[in-house]
Amino acid sequence: MTVTNWVVTASGLISLFIHIDAGFITYEDARRAVIQAEDALLTGGRLHLNDKEERANEIFMRYKFDELAAGFYDSDVNAAGLHFFKGKPLIDKSNVLKFLKRMPKGANLHMHNSASVSSDWMVRNISYMPGLLRCTNKEGISILSFRRTPREHGCVTQYVLVNEERFRSISPAVYDRSFEKLINLYTPKPDSDYPTIKHVWRKFQNMFSTTGDLLSYIPAFRAYTRRMLEEMYEDNLMYAEVRMSFKELYDYSGRLFPPDRTVSELLVIVEDFRREYPKFWASKRFTQHIAMLNGRVCFSSLKHSNNCKHCIFSIANPDFIIGFDLVGQEDLGKPLHNFVSELADLPKSAKYFFHAGETNWYGASTDFNLLDALLLNTTRIGHGYALMKHPVLWNAVKKRNVAIEVSPISNQVLGLVADLRNHPGSFYMSQNLPMVICNDDPGFWGSKGLSYDFYYAIMSLAPNNAGLKTLKSLVWNSLRYSVLSKQEERVAFEKLENAWDEFISDVLKGKVF
Template sequence: MKGAATYDEYLALIKSIKDQDRKTWFNQTEAKLTQGEEKLNAYMKKKRDELIGNRKYIYDAYSPSLMFHYAKNDIMHNALFEIFKRMPQGGNLHIHTGATWDNDKFTKMLADDPNVYVYWDPDAGLKPSYPNGKLYYLKKAPTSPNFYNYSKIAKSNSPVFMHSKKMLTFIDPRVDDIEYIWDGFNDYFIAVSSILKVREIYKKYYVAAFKHQYEHGNDYIEIRAGVPALVDSNDAEITATEPSKSAYTAEPPEALTLLKAAYREAKNSGCPDLKVKAIVAPSRRTSKDPDSDITEAMAILKCIPEWQRKLKDDDDSEFIIGFDVVSEEDINHRTQDYAQKIIDMRSPVSFYFHDGESNWVDNDNIHSAWALGTQRIGHGINLYNFPTLLGKIRDEKICLEICPVSNQMLRYTKDLRIHPIAQFMQQGVKCVICSDDPQIFETAGIYYDLWEVYHGAMIDLSDVKELIKNSYTYSGMTTVEKTQKLAAWEKKWQKYINEIQSLISL
């Protein structure tokens, strides 16, 4: 007979294995919970158990097993939602320009501007120059009847307005019918790609977006930032055949200069301890001339040291902290495509590669990210396929930026109970929770994502604390900045624990 010889030996074997697993857990250094934290921890576990109840084996009864657009309403009315919403959530290390704010507030801002138009031709479908739902800022009223004044159609709640607004979000059952999910996802970025190049709109958008994220619990943000050429209006674009492109020189692009100005304005408008840093992130999407895409990305990388120097923050810390390439991995440029040029350049810039956002075992971008010396990895979902690399990333304390809601909505892990973050934490890999594209998924802060991980991976309050603190520890801040942020967060956390006691009862 194989296995235990006695029942006592059987129990001892199970305990031994579980104890060994716990020794590899990612938060071994986290201090024991205080009495107040233990009370909250017990309350949270009780409420989670009640949510599971006798529905544990009914697939559609537990929110993390449902796609977020179906689960969101239940999450918002769950007993623990307010617990997570009130938490001081630290930083958000993975959030993209263009999808940073709130959809309702964004569309209201556009509807208040008489110069905003949306293109809509229900009979033509998508056109190369004018995709349906694309937004424009036009000082000269267009002659085509397919350009609708946004202010007018918003006031009447016309079908065009409702359809175009729906295209700016993924919280809708229509996404279930999208065969290639990135087509629907990219429709959003196409819709806003022109209007968010307009200086006036760009600045207002990011001031409001940074304030919005701050008000929802994140006092530190690292934003993946593109560098579009900004314009006064989109009038020329609707007649030109090619959009304008930036020329990359030692002078920082206006998009980065205005992004920093927006951060400073938000900070001075009721967000005193807000800190924002940028990771410059051109797209890895392939065009008609794939070589030119890589050449352009490398031209940006070459300029970053000068941009860093000229855009230093008021305390002499960096505003620009690194470089990345973004967009869908499986069909676009591999990270390896950039490797030779990156190595030859010997750039001093830190890398924060957006890799492993794939379920495929033959997608080896995450290997390239590690070999090129990345500081963190954006997503890293398919790391579970590569045990040797997982060990390297764990031992070298390369943190994974996990975006649960995004991963689910883009169909990488439809059931968040089997999201690989549980395995990563079990194996001792450092992780942090991020929101990726909160405007598209209609999330705010990171509390929806934290809620999903808490319920899906069955973690406890000490794990939640570690995930939050990692947003400072593995950030691109200086050591001094990290120390200050962590100390300030500890005070906020203790205040939160004291105040939350009145809301919980066992």
């Protein structure tokens, strides 16, 4: 038996200490064995890189160690330990980020479409569309709409044309900066502006109210959805499973279109995009989404394809249901346990993709959503932030191979963790729990694509010496834990491997930095 084998389990570690005391093994050999055993347990720890990948990893690690060393001696430049709003200017200059932007990242398995597109693009494009109106409701929330006879939305002010407001403002640039604040949580002072989870979640949810009716306007929906695909493609993603509300659409004349029209619009947009960009690969599945609003769940018509108000779609062919989810701030909503009977009544073929454990509480009904999600045989767990506190559950996750959808920046911006080096994702990596890196609502905090979340995954969640093996494992996980069929998965992996080999060659040729 080798020394390393002794330390893989707790009992083996005790045995190792005994052998040290007896003089059968040197202190340094024992120390080395423990480190090697932990490295083997880490996400990607048992992955073997080929010669080219090893050389690419050496290049990547030089840049990673340089940034970590600078941050170790000066906390003001340690982006890995800063709030994203403070660290982003540093990350934008980072060679690690350059590497990650060029790296194929496979799939994004947890993103909400209504917060997926960059706020600056929304300002430059959607806000300049003719006919956009704005009003303010009694809570002080701005409501945007293209309806000629806008719905009430509880507004206490008259609707005004955005283009006229912009014309009457000090300058278009000043107006645009003010407009962007309606749809982006950014602040240079996150600690004081959002002192509690309650404060940041209130503004976060208000932004969905601001854009909800706007995104039901067919021309805006088309442009927005197209841009969502572009931003993923530009960040070297090849596939996505997107949480979405399938709502009634409308046009400028006031005509209304049922949710099925949303499905047909999506099909056209995605297929047109795939023809233009063949590298953007997509599945042939559709998943349906239940949203929890004010403690209620939309269960109506769930047994019928495409008729629920709130849905998820898996790009690109949404014509049969494969799964369901619940969304909303878990701490304020009813626990998943309350809906077990309704969920159990859904089709036997249904797959679940529950948000669960997005909380700092321990032993509350919120974190027990993790237990109910697993008892309901969820396919993946959204966030799973509280999972580390439940050893029986995280062992079940590992044994049953249920992936955790980890969204580092979301968890930080929405108030769960201040320093991402303290994120439970570090524990999930150390135990090689099945996990994927996701971006949740990137448009609402300026983290276009998935590269920024990958930055925190490798710089904050992963140990200092983790590099390409961990990154590659996370990328491969993104397809492994998708809803792709075996045949689709095989084709997707072929495309991913080709893209990965090309990327590694570019790194070695100096084309990335």
